[in-house]
Amino acid sequence: MKEQPKKVNFIHLQIDEDLKQGKNNERVHTRFPPEPNGYLHIGHAKSICLNFGIAKKYGGKCNLRFDDTNPSKEETEYVESIQEDVRWLGFDWEDRLFYASDYFEKLHGFAIQLIKEGKAYVDDQNSETISNQKGTPTRPGTESPFRDRSIEENLDLFMRMTAGEFDEGSKVLRAKINMASPNMHMRDPIIYRIMKAHHHRTGDKWKVYPMYDFAHGQSDYWEGITHSICTLEFEVHRPLYDWFVDQLQDSDYRPRQIEFARLNLTYTVMSKRKLLELVKDKHVNGWDDPRMPTISGFRRRGYTPESIRNFSDRIGVTKVDGMIDVSLLEYSVREHLNRTAQRVMGVLNPLKVVITNYPENESEELEAINNPEDPGMGTRKVPFSRELYIERDDFMEEPPRKFFRLAPGREVRLRYAYFVTCTKVIKDENGEIVELHCTYDPVSKGGNSPDGRKVKATLHWVSAIHAVRSEVRLYDRLFSDEDPGGHKDVDFKDFMNPDSLKVLNECYLEPFVRESKPLDHFQFERLGYFNLDYDSTTELPVFNRTVPLRDSWARAQNKK
RNA sequence: UGACCUGUGGUGUAACUGGCAACACGUCUGACUCUGGAUCAGAAGAGUCCAGGUUCGAGCCCUGGCAGGUCAACCA
Numbered sequence: 197m198k199e200q201p202k203k204v205n206f207i208h209l210q211i212d213e214d215l216k217q218g219k220n221n222e223r224v225h226t227r228f229p230p231e232p233n234g235y236l237h238i239g240h241a242k243s244i245c246l247n248f249g250i251a252k253k254y255g256g257k258c259n260l261r262f263d264d265t266n267p268s269k270e271e272t273e274y275v276e277s278i279q280e281d282v283r284w285l286g287f288d289w290e291d292r293l294f295y296a297s298d299y300f301e302k303l304h305g306f307a308i309q310l311i312k313e314g315k316a317y318v319d320d321q322n323s324e325t326i327s328n329q330k331g332t333p334t335r336p337g338t339e340s341p342f343r344d345r346s347i348e349e350n351l352d353l354f355m356r357m358t359a360g361e362f363d364e365g366s367k368v369l370r371a372k373i374n375m376a377s378p379n380m381h382m383r384d385p386i387i388y389r390i391m392k393a394h395h396h397r398t399g400d401k402w403k404v405y406p407m408y409d410f411a412h413g414q415s416d417y418w419e420g421i422t423h424s425i426c427t428l429e430f431e432v433h434r435p436l437y438d439w440f441v442d443q444l445q446d447s448d449y450r451p452r453q454i455e456f457a458r459l460n461l462t463y464t465v466m467s468k469r470k471l472l473e474l475v476k477d478k479h480v481n482g483w484d485d486p487r488m489p490t491i492s493g494f495r496r497r498g499y500t501p502e503s504i505r506n507f508s509d510r511i512g513v514t515k516v517d518g519m520i521d522v523s524l525l526e527y528s529v530r531e532h533l534n535r536t537a538q539r540v541m542g543v544l545n546p547l548k549v550v551i552t553n554y555p556e557n558e559s560e561e562l563e564a565i566n567n568p569e570d571p572g573m574g575t576r577k578v579p580f581s582r583e584l585y586i587e588r589d590d591f592m593e594e595p596p597r598k599f600f601r602l603a604p605g606r607e608v609r610l611r612y613a614y615f616v617t618c619t620k621v622i623k624d625e626n627g628e629i630v631e632l633h634c635t636y637d638p639v640s641k642g643g644n645s646p647d648g649r650k651v652k653a654t655l656h657w658v659s660a661i662h663a664v665r666s667e668v669r670l671y672d673r674l675f676s677d678e679d680p681g682g683h684k685d686v687d688f689k690d691f692m693n694p695d696s697l698k699v700l701n702e703c704y705l706e707p708f709v710r711e712s713k714p715l716d717h718f719q720f721e722r723l724g725y726f727n728l729d730y731d732s733t734t735e736l737p738v739f740n741r742t743v744p745l746r747d748s749w750a751r752a753q754n755k756k
Numbered sequence: 757u758g759a760c761c762u763g764u765g766g767u768g769u770a771a772c773u774g775g776c777a778a779c780a781c782g783u784c785u786g787a788c789u790c791u792g793g794a795u796c797a798g799a800a801g802a803g804u805c806c807a808g809g810u811u812c813g814a815g816c817c818c819u820g821g822c823a824g825g826u827c828a829a830c831c832a
Contacts, residue, residue: 203770265831268831269831323829323830326830327828333758334757334758335758378759378760379759379760380759389830390830391830408831409832412832428761429825429826430826431761431827432827433827434760435760469831510780515761517762518769519768521768524767524768524780527781530794535794568790569794610790611791654789654792719793721793722791723791723793746793747793748793749792750792
């Protein structure tokens, strides 16, 4: 499947420059370093495509590393989902699956080294006191009274912290850097804290855990990462990471951190904390709810890896913090699914049609094209009979100008079938239209008119007795505001769209869909792209609408 | 009253060591069509945050502003 030609971004340019200068023996090695504290979202997909994409472009490597330094938030479930998502997106870390916890021993040794060099000390103060002494961005901090403890005492205390002799929160290990630095992160950052929590990989072995800032840069260093790509908010951490690597460095090799702007999408939230809240408080049905911007949500919704990769490439990579219109994402799926999705006919809001001049108890099979964009996908047979369903929206008793579909006395084409003319409208006692009578023209079989007669519209339809009754779930944006998380005084949940999920139970699809497996993609002609959901049973298939087709009729209506 | 980062059509990105601001999405026309889809053809829309400066020439360089973002978790 062809993908767009890859765009060059500023990171590629910097790598080119590094290569030209012969840095790091001209190696290129990146990594994708998620914390396993939630499911991956589309913003992570951008980072995954970037990091693995760079490795591919430069003939280098890309590691998958879990930054699992906080056992209180991390779980194996997340580790597994993350691997599944990265693989599904089409990327391979080969044998390079790592964990920050792989380095706990080394990190601990490094901390001891810093203590011995007089570059780290144990502080007995509580977090509030330490925080107050840090100062503010505009005012320098003040030094801790424990800053000048002897190396021996520091060593002894740190070993006893490690042994679990002290309570959580009673002591921390801090790097001794500069309390007056204009960069807050250099003001004697905490590098180890006491935590008596069970770790998903190291179990109960450790009573002290390294802070992320103390683990991340060193992990990159030990893995031989050359380009540590991360998001903008870590820019101010870079001097600290460099400081730690300075204490370790034993050659010319050094990872270079490059920051880029995280992805923001309109009408959604993109923070794990907020997504977790939606899941925990049951505002959605789990991390893979098709309305979620998670990779698993998009997968279940019917997005394809190709479309997400193309999207990632189209949005580019910069340091400008912007907001991408979801319509670009939708364009990306439509573009891919248009070329690849099996076409099928399905009626979402059925209106019964009786072809009065078609014989009773008879049926025939008509040939339909599986994908007009790809003749290689072949054709299939669609059953036709006297009683059909068409879309309610495709009939109007009093059609306005420019409504081309069925109306009393009007002739339209039933796709791949016949020309039919509406002869009678049947209503119930409430005046509700319940059935249409039509006649068909037998010589128009297949949908062609031998006499060259034109018809303004082609409708999709399903033979009533052959139809597969299904449930179809229609999704709309989860939030009604462009930037639900961007309001200071309003909680993002206040913007939740009450109509983000609409379930239709009386949908009729052509028999072809019986063959499908969960996640199979279809275009329901004239409606949109859909895929089979995991919730399907043999009695009741369930389909998700991935994205509707562009609909210029509906758009024209909306403008009024 | 700090440090760091960022300012290019509505949105997202381009513009090689200065050389007529380009592309995509979106929007709007029209053509074609057995999907009011797709496709094709075309249009509108920015003079690059502002003000100076250097230069034959500045989105790119310099100076000074302005605006936005990030940083004060024993989170990552």
